[in-house]
Amino acid sequence: MFFPERKGTLARYQAGIRTEARIIDATRELLGEVGLDGTTLKAICDRAGVRAGSFYNLFATKEDAVLRVVKDAIRAVDPHPARDAPDSLHELVEAYIAFVTGQPDVARVYLKIAISGATNGSLGDSMKRHHHRRVARFAAAIARENSGLDNGESEARAEIVLATLSGLAFMWLLDPAFDFAHRARLAVDVPLVAH
Amino acid sequence: MFFPERKGTLARYQAGIRTEARIIDATRELLGEVGLDGTTLKAICDRAGVRAGSFYNLFATKEDAVLRVVKDAIRAVDPHPARDAPDSLHELVEAYIAFVTGQPDVARVYLKIAISGATNGSLGDSMKRHHHRRVARFAAAIARENSGLDNGESEARAEIVLATLSGLAFMWLLDPAFDFAHRARLAVDVPLVAH
DNA sequence: CTCAAAATAGAGTGTATACTCAAAATCCAC
DNA sequence: GTGGATTTTGAGTATACACTCTATTTTGAG
Incomplete structure (x- = not known):
C-alpha cells in the first residue's frame, strides 16, 4: 500500500x-505602478507573458492574485518585535x-491599496484590522515611554x-x-511649533 | 437696433x-461617497433623475462634470488670507x-480625489500644483514664526x-x-515625543 | 396662441473588462 | 519512450462602461 505525500493536494508541475x-510578480509591479484600477487582467497577463486561460488555471479570480500580493504587503509593513522585548x-x-x-x-502596493482600496470589500476590511493593530502597537510604545x-x-x-x-509616505x-x-x-524628533 | 444681452452666449431655459x-450635486455626492471609480455615468444620471442624453446635452464629457466638482473642492480647501495680513x-x-x-x-471629494486620482491625468496635475502652493503657504507661516x-x-x-x-483627514x-x-x-500643539 | 429653440428620452454604438471552455501542447513518474 | 495528468492556448461570452443620435416633449418670448 502506497500513501502519496500531500494527500488531497493536487500534484503540481514545475511549469505551473x-x-x-x-x-504574482507582475501583479505586484502593476499594483505599485498603476494602482488597483490599472491592474487589469490583460495587463497582468501581458507582463507575465501568459494568456488568460493560464491565469485562471492558477487563480480562481483576479482578486485572488491581488489579495495575495496585498496581504503580503500588509504583513511586510510591521515586522515582529525584536526578540521578545516590546518595541520602542x-x-x-x-x-x-x-x-x-x-x-x-x-x-508602493501597500500605500496605493491603503489609499484607493480601503473603502471597498474584503481589501478594506483587511486594511482596517491592520490599522487598528498598528495603532495599538504604537500606543503601547508611547504609553511605555510617557508614564x-x-x-x-x-x-x-x-x-x-x-x-x-x-x-509623508x-x-x-x-x-x-x-x-x-x-x-x-524630523517629524518625531522635533516639535512642530515653537513653545 | 437691438443688442441682445449676453451676445454670443446660448440662451438657456430654466429647466436646463x-x-x-x-x-453637479449628484456628482459631488457620489465622488464623496464612492470615489472616482464608483462615480459612473449611470450612477450620476440615476441620482440626478435624468437620462444619458440630458447629461450630454449639458456636459461634453463625464470628466467635465467631475472636474467642475473637484476644482471647486480644491478651491474650497484653502480660503484667501484674512484681510491683507498673511496668515499664521x-x-x-x-x-x-x-x-x-x-x-x-x-x-470627502477633495480627499478621495487627492488619494485616488492624484496619479493620473489633468486631475493629478491640478492636485500637484495645489499641493505645492499649500506647502509654500504653510512654509511661509512657519518661517515667519520661527526666525x-x-x-x-x-x-x-x-x-x-x-x-x-x-x-488624520x-x-x-x-x-x-x-x-x-x-x-x-493636538498634533500641532503637543510635541510627539518627550524631551 | 404660436413656434422655433432648448431640453429630454431612450434605444443604440463601440470598446474594455473579467472570465470560460474545449482542444492542443507540455510535463514527468514509470 | 508511454500515457495520464497538468498546463497552455486563443477564440468566445457576458457585462458594464462612456458616449451618440434621432425623435419627441417642453419651454417661454412675441
Missing part, C-alpha cells in the same frame, strides 16, 4: 509553479522607514504619528525624489 | 439650469479643520504638518466617528 510566481516608538518609526526605503515596490499619559491620550498620539508617517508616492526618511525622523 | 445643478500656522490649521468639519461633502529656520527647514516642517493633517474618511478636529489641534 514558475508561471504562478511570474503572475523609535524602533517602530525606523522599521517603517526601513520598509519604505528597503522594499519600495511592496511599500503620564492615560490610554486615550496614548492612542491619540499614536494616531497622529501614524497619520504623519502615512501622509504618500508624498513620497507622488514624488519619488521626496526625502521620506529625513522628513519622518 | 436646474438639471445642471442636480447633475494656527490660522491655517484652523481653516483646514473648519473645511473638514464644516463642508464634509466637499472635503531661526532657513527655507529648507521651514518647507520640511510645512510638509510634515500637511502630511499629518492629510493623514484620511482616517476621518475611513471612520466618520474619528475626532479629526481634536487630533489635528
Whole structure:
C-alpha cells in the first residue's frame, strides 16, 4: 500500500509553479505602478507573458492574485518585535522607514491599496484590522515611554504619528525624489511649533 | 437696433439650469461617497433623475462634470488670507479643520480625489500644483514664526504638518466617528515625543 | 396662441473588462 | 519512450462602461 505525500493536494508541475510566481510578480509591479484600477487582467497577463486561460488555471479570480500580493504587503509593513522585548516608538518609526526605503515596490502596493482600496470589500476590511493593530502597537510604545499619559491620550498620539508617517509616505508616492526618511525622523524628533 | 444681452452666449431655459445643478450635486455626492471609480455615468444620471442624453446635452464629457466638482473642492480647501495680513500656522490649521468639519461633502471629494486620482491625468496635475502652493503657504507661516529656520527647514516642517493633517483627514474618511478636529489641534500643539 | 429653440428620452454604438471552455501542447513518474 | 495528468492556448461570452443620435416633449418670448 502506497500513501502519496500531500494527500488531497493536487500534484503540481514545475511549469505551473514558475508561471504562478511570474503572475504574482507582475501583479505586484502593476499594483505599485498603476494602482488597483490599472491592474487589469490583460495587463497582468501581458507582463507575465501568459494568456488568460493560464491565469485562471492558477487563480480562481483576479482578486485572488491581488489579495495575495496585498496581504503580503500588509504583513511586510510591521515586522515582529525584536526578540521578545516590546518595541520602542523609535524602533517602530525606523522599521517603517526601513520598509519604505528597503522594499519600495511592496511599500508602493501597500500605500496605493491603503489609499484607493480601503473603502471597498474584503481589501478594506483587511486594511482596517491592520490599522487598528498598528495603532495599538504604537500606543503601547508611547504609553511605555510617557508614564503620564492615560490610554486615550496614548492612542491619540499614536494616531497622529501614524497619520504623519502615512501622509509623508504618500508624498513620497507622488514624488519619488521626496526625502521620506529625513522628513519622518524630523517629524518625531522635533516639535512642530515653537513653545 | 437691438443688442441682445449676453451676445454670443446660448440662451438657456430654466429647466436646463436646474438639471445642471442636480447633475453637479449628484456628482459631488457620489465622488464623496464612492470615489472616482464608483462615480459612473449611470450612477450620476440615476441620482440626478435624468437620462444619458440630458447629461450630454449639458456636459461634453463625464470628466467635465467631475472636474467642475473637484476644482471647486480644491478651491474650497484653502480660503484667501484674512484681510491683507498673511496668515499664521494656527490660522491655517484652523481653516483646514473648519473645511473638514464644516463642508464634509466637499472635503470627502477633495480627499478621495487627492488619494485616488492624484496619479493620473489633468486631475493629478491640478492636485500637484495645489499641493505645492499649500506647502509654500504653510512654509511661509512657519518661517515667519520661527526666525531661526532657513527655507529648507521651514518647507520640511510645512510638509510634515500637511502630511499629518492629510493623514488624520484620511482616517476621518475611513471612520466618520474619528475626532479629526481634536487630533489635528493636538498634533500641532503637543510635541510627539518627550524631551 | 404660436413656434422655433432648448431640453429630454431612450434605444443604440463601440470598446474594455473579467472570465470560460474545449482542444492542443507540455510535463514527468514509470 | 508511454500515457495520464497538468498546463497552455486563443477564440468566445457576458457585462458594464462612456458616449451618440434621432425623435419627441417642453419651454417661454412675441
